[in-house]
Amino acid sequence: MAKxxxxxAMRLARTSGNLRHEAQAxxxxxxxLVTMGETAKAIRRFTRSLELYQRMNDRAAPEMERLIASLRR
Structure with missing residues (x-):
């Protein structure tokens, strides 16, 4: 259900054109996906979010990088 x-939310964010909302989605x-135990898929989604945050020069980018690194361990 959460997925x-x-x-x-992702569909709505994409149509709005707001990169921050898309990154959050x-x-x-x-x-x-992490709660469902699908870590590999989750890392790909977090990486896409990180790319959007980096494109916006958002302060959430370093936090997202740390999250991805911790999931890869």
């Missing part, structure tokens, strides 16, 4: 909610989908 479905985040997919809907990718991160939310990643969190849902």
């Amino acid at each position: 479905r909610c985040h997919l809907i 990718w991160a939310g989908l990643g969190r849902a």
